[in-house]
Amino acid sequence: MPAFSLEPDQVARCAELRTLAAERLRPLAEKGEPGHVNRPLVAELGRLGLLDRLFSSGALDLCLMRESLAHSCTEAETALALQGLGAHPVHAHGTPAQRDRWLPGVREGAVIAAFALSEPGAGSDAAALSLRADPDHDPAGAPSAEADGPGRWRLTGEKCWISNAPEADFYTVFARTTPDAGARGVTAFLVPADRPGLTGTGLDMLSPHPIGALRFDAVPVTADDVLGEPDRGFKVAMGTLNLFRPSVGAFALGMAQAALDATLAHTARRDAFGGKLKDLQTVAHQVAEMALRTEAARLMVYAAATAYDEGADGVPKRAAMAKLLATETAQYVVDAAVQLHGARALHRGHLLEHLYREVRAPRVYEGASEVQRGIIAKELYATLEARP
Template identity: 85%
Template sequence: MTAFSLEPAQLTWRGELRALAAERLRPLADKGEPGHVNRALVAELGALGLLSRLFTSGALDLCLMRESLAHACTEAETALALQGLGAHPLHAHGTETQRARWLPGVAAGTTVAAFALSEPDAGSDAAALTLTATPSAGAVATPPGPVAPDADPDGGSGWRLTGEKCWISNAPEADFYTVFARTTPGAGARGVTAFLVPADRPGLSGSPLDMLSPHPIGALAFDAVPVTADDVLGEPDRGFRVAMDTLNLFRPSVGAFAVGMAQAALDATVAHTTSRDAFGGKLRDLQTVAHQVAEMSLRTEAARLMVYAAATAYDEGAPDVPRRAAMAKLLATETAQYVVDRAVQLHGARALRRGHLLEHLYREVRAPRVYEGASEVQRGIIARELYRTHDTTTEEAGT
């Protein structure tokens, strides 16, 4: 089964992607400015057909793309992933009009998308969002459901978004944002609506954040930003489902990104310990070194298999996708941190020099343990799903 043994065509494609990343994407990435959207790189991803593939293939295909690109060019991997993350809600839940307006540009790499969920005080607890969508003048509400927009005589309709978003990748340089806002106060996860918000909407502003990771991350401020029913993705008050559907797809692929980095660090370590002279022989001849390399390989392969299994479960519509996705992201990101750290240790001081592959990976590998749900959140999801299954089984057995 594909979760444990890739088909020959998939293995070939993975190799081709690694070559493309090294030969065509790496040079463009090197010309980019840290902290800013590299539009030339995004456009090349579109020209290669990789961005359009985000919307025509499944989770396993996405994982293979992210793992392969990450092996040779983490910037290209991240640019591809952010296009997918920002536009997947539109692709899966948008109207025909919305998709026709925005998706062609996303696929071509000429339109930059962003996923705006996190807030200064609501990161991992997405149900605690406070960005508020208040009805515009003339809007009406039908208790106890969400506020329903209705045009007023002066032309006002829909909602006004007020509040902040923070830690948003591609902000403030994206062309549109998938924004999650509270439409029903006090309703928790059931009172959130997803909106497609173009970057040029009046009242929307942003600022970049100086982060450890080189890709762009920023904060957004919403000062009564107008949105209407035509901007809703999915249904009012059901935006949390849109967010979770997106995260269930992308969490395993975050694991794939991590596996790609781990594999790159492992490959570099095998080459280094083979060529490095130490204590009258090669570094790899030392048992303590060889055993560390073996452990790095073991953990990387275990993480890869779990990522593939989670992606295959998503593609097959399995009921335990949230648990599998959480396990895959957790194991793979923690593994990548371990493998890159061990690689740095075995390379010594040279790996700490600015511009070295491992210095770059060391900066890149830390963030995936935090974004799209920190490791602690993933453990919470796993435990919750385990106990839910236990309780359901117990009830059905009548015990």
């Protein structure tokens, strides 16, 4: 089964992607400005056909792409993933007009997408969104649309920690259309970046990819901008996250494998205490533990992705488990690699210095580790209660 043993053609594609990332994508990444969208890099992802694969293949292929790219160029991996995260709701829930307008540019790498869910007061608690979608009224106070006509709203509030903001060309925005309704009162909107009243600022974060805050000052949206159905946007968000959470784990795996490969090479050649570092039992056991945890997490990621592709039961639990284990594992592996390399790994520009900064964020975004544990427990108890 693919969950446990990749087919030869999959192994070959992964090797090809690692080479492409090292030879064609990393040079473009190195020319980019930290904290800003690297449009030449995104365009190259489009030319290579990788962005098109976001919408033409399954969760396992997405995981293999993200893991392979992350091994050789984390910036390319992140650029690809952010295009997928921002545009998947349009692909899965958009109208034909919405898909025709935006997805060709996303596939080509000419249009930048973003997923705008988190808020200053609603990060992990996604159901507590406060960005308001108020019914639009004319100056006389009457509704601006007929009762049987298209809906119109004004978005008012803030979003924060939004990847690709404020430089994206459009945002998948989740706003509250029904007050005090929790997850049931949220609607997903496709909001072009040039809508009046929408502004944004960049945030200076630990990770080098672009992250910003958005402010909505009565931004106009209509029924033509709705993704899916009004008040059903939480389903759009969770469906997207169920697909991408295992692949966040794959991103982490790529970094863990890169750190492990660097550690194997370093400990095999580094002289210490009359021999090589690898000859010290404590070092050898540490490297074995790094490899063990990485492989265990990889199997869980592949299994979760395969379950998603096959429409198996328990996808939310599997996705949460995969994301949780892989991101926590990558943090451990990268930290251990830094320790075994010593001070050289802390030099600005060293591979491990880069990975050390990159590896921390995945334990927080798309649901922090604590949220994943909550999802897992909820699903376990729901299964128990459903038994006869």
